[in-house]
Amino acid sequence: MHRKRIGFLSFGHWHPHHSSQTNTGADALLQSIELAVAAEELGIDGAYFRVHHFARQLASPFPLLAAAGARTSRIELGTGVIDMRYENPLYMAEEAAVADLISGGRLQLGISRGSPEPALNGSHAFGYVPDEGDTDADLALRKTELFRTAISGERIVRADPRMSGDGALAIQPLSPGLPDRIWWGSGTRETAVRTAELGMNLMSSTLLVEDTGVPFDELQLEQIQMFRDAWAQAGWDREPRVSVSRSVIPITSDLDRRLFSAREDSQDQVGILEGVRARFGKSYTGEPDEIAAELAQDVAVQAADTVLLTVPNQLGVDYNTRMLETIAREIAPAIGWSRAGVSEAVAQGTR
Numbered sequence: 539m540h541r542k543r544i545g546f547l548s549f550g551h552w553h554p555h556h557s558s559q560t561n562t563g564a565d566a567l568l569q570s571i572e573l574a575v576a577a578e579e580l581g582i583d584g585a586y587f588r589v590h591h592f593a594r595q596l597a598s599p600f601p602l603l604a605a606a607g608a609r610t611s612r613i614e615l616g617t618g619v620i621d622m623r624y625e626n627p628l629y630m631a632e633e634a635a636v637a638d639l640i641s642g643g644r645l646q647l648g649i650s651r652g653s654p655e656p657a658l659n660g661s662h663a664f665g666y667v668p669d670e671g672d673t674d675a676d677l678a679l680r681k682t683e684l685f686r687t688a689i690s691g692e693r694i695v696r697a698d699p700r701m702s703g704d705g706a707l708a709i710q711p712l713s714p715g716l717p718d719r720i721w722w723g724s725g726t727r728e729t730a731v732r733t734a735e736l737g738m739n740l741m742s743s744t745l746l747v748e749d750t751g752v753p754f755d756e757l758q759l760e761q762i763q764m765f766r767d768a769w770a771q772a773g774w775d776r777e778p779r780v781s782v783s784r785s786v787i788p789i790t791s792d793l794d795r796r797l798f799s800a801r802e803d804s805q806d807q808v809g810i811l812e813g814v815r816a817r818f819g820k821s822y823t824g825e826p827d828e829i830a831a832e833l834a835q836d837v838a839v840q841a842a843d844t845v846l847l848t849v850p851n852q853l854g855v856d857y858n859t860r861m862l863e864t865i866a867r868e869i870a871p872a873i874g875w876s877r878a879g880v881s882e883a884v885a886q887g888t889r
Contacts, residue, residue, distance in 0.1 A: 540777065540779055540843035541843070542843060542873060542876075543584060543614070543843060543845070543875070544582060544583055544584070544844070544866070544870050544875050545583050545584025545613075545614065545845075545847070546573065546585060546586065546846070546847050546849045546862060547586045547587070547588060547783055547846040547849065548573065548585075548588065548848075549587075549588040549595050549848070549851065550570055550588065550595050550596030551566065551594060551595055551851055552565055552566040552594050552595070553594055553852070559852060559853060559854030559855075559857075560851060560852050560854070563594070566594075566595075566596060567596070567602055569851065569854065569855050570585075570587060570602060570606070570851070571606050571609055573585065573851070573858055573859065574606040574609065574613060574615065576858075576859040577613060577859075577862055578611070578612055578613040580859070580862055580866050581878060582613065582866060583614055583878060584613060584614040584615070584616055584844065585610075585613055585614070585615055586614075586615075586616040586618045586646075586648070587599055587602060587603075587616070587617055588617070588618055589617055589619065589621060590655065591621065591655065591657065591660050591661075592655065592656050592657040593656050600630075600634065600636070600637045603615050603641070603645060604636065604637040604641070606641075607637060607641025607642070607644060607645075608640055608641075610641075610644075611642070612644075612878070615637075615641055615645055616645065616646035616647060616648055616721075617647050617648045617649070618721075618723065618781075618783065618846060619648040619649055619652075619721075619723035619741060620647065620648065620650075621649075621650065621651070621652030621653070621661070621678075622651065622652065622677075622678040622679075622681045623651065623652050623666060623681075624652075624660070624661045624664050624666065625681055625685070627681045628684070628709055631685055631688035631689045631709050632709055632710075634647060634689060634713070634716060635689060635711050635713040635716060636711065638713035638716050638719075639713050645713075645716065645719055646719050646721065646739075647716075647719060648722075649685075649721070649722060649723065650678070650724070651674060651679075652678065661674070661677075666681075682722075686717060686720060688708070689713070689716050689717050689720075690717045691712050692708060693707055693708045694706065694707075694708065695707050719739070720739065721739040721779070721781065722736070722738040722739070722740065722741060723741045723743055724740055724741065724742060724743060724761065724765075725743040725745065725746055725748075726747055726748050726761070727748070727760060727761045727764050730742070730761045730762070730764055730765040731765065731768040733765060734765045734766070734769040734772055735768055735772050737772070737774050739778050739780065739781075740761075740762065740765045740780045741780075742758055742762065742781065742782045742783075742842070744783045744819065744848075745819070754819040754820065755819065755839065756837060758782060758819070759838045759841050762780055762782075762838060762841045762842065765780065766778070766780075780841070780844065781842055781844035781845070781846055782839060782842040782844075782845055782846070783819075783845075783848060784819065784821075784822060784833070784836075784845060784848070785822065785823075785847075785848045786821075786822045786829060786833070786848075786865060786869065787821065787822070787850075787861070788825070788826045788861065788864045788865060788868070788869060789824055790825075790826065790864055797850075797853075798823050799823075826864055826865075826868035826869050827868070829869050830868065830871075831872065833869065833872055834872045834873060836873075840873065840874070845873065847862070847865060849861065849862070
């Protein structure tokens with residue numbers, strides 16, 4: 539089994555306001571890089587970024603991933619998730635390979651059909667409209683197939699005989715290992731099974747667009763188990779990875795209490811999203827020891843090999859660094875996490 543990993547997940551919000559540390563798009567981008575550097579120094583395993591369009595949030599991930607890759611040496615760099623409706627699959631394949639090579643092969647790319655967004659048919663404005671009779675999901679899946687074909691090195695375009703002779707050409711550059719580091723953001727048990735059949739890692743959504751009446755973590759655990767069963771049945775020759783996301787806010791200071799003690803999302807939330815009944819996971823807010831005990835009972839957190847922790851990025855790098863340090867020191871060990879290299883060293887010392 540993969541060792542337990544933790545990473546932060548930033549939406550990269552920015553807004554010109556006196557209470558915000560991210561007043562501009564530049565603030566959000568540069569602070570994202572600085573937080574990745576700080577997280578690596580703390581021993582955190584991953585720096586992940588959410589992608590949204592037509593919003594004051596992170597939008598174009600590959601320049602950010604490449605820049606963070608150039609500033610760090612160990613931490614995984616990922617997305618959670620890229621909306622494939624907006625992407626040119628071949629250009630994305632080139633960008634992904636370049637960013638992965640700059641980072642030394644540390645990209646973990648979460649992709650999906652995408653989530654509800656502020657723009658009406660925003661991807662259509664980018665020039666991507668589903669064929670008649672197709673849905674946005676169909677379009678996203680076709681683009682995903684072409685993207686994965688391209689990064690695998692298959693020859694996908696006919697060569698110009700006047701320039702390259704007869705034959706076909708692959709995109710350049712290629713980054714070895716990248717095809718095994720693609721994750722699909724899944725919001726249902728059905729799409730989790732399809733993800734396994736296609737050979738992608740599972741990035742279980744922060745919400746599930748289905749509800750059976752059981753707690754969020756139990757429904758998510760069922761999704762994970764169905765994914766792993768389908769993976770085994772498909773006969774893939776590698777072990778897949780699975781991530782879940784959680785909002786974890788330890789209260790350790792007066793500022794924390796002022797900002798977060800009145801939160802009312804400490805229970806699962808159920809609502810209607812795009813006409814479908816959906817279940818949202820609760821937030822974990824409180825004293826570190828209380829959160830640690832609760833997370834230790836979260837069955838989906840225990841089942842996943844990677845836990846992504848959403849950060850309030852508008853509070854700035856210093857605040858979020860202190861928060862991640864508290865989580866790493868006082869909370870994450872309760873879910874089986876230890877800093878990379880520590881558990882291995884302990885094991886070797888006991889031999």
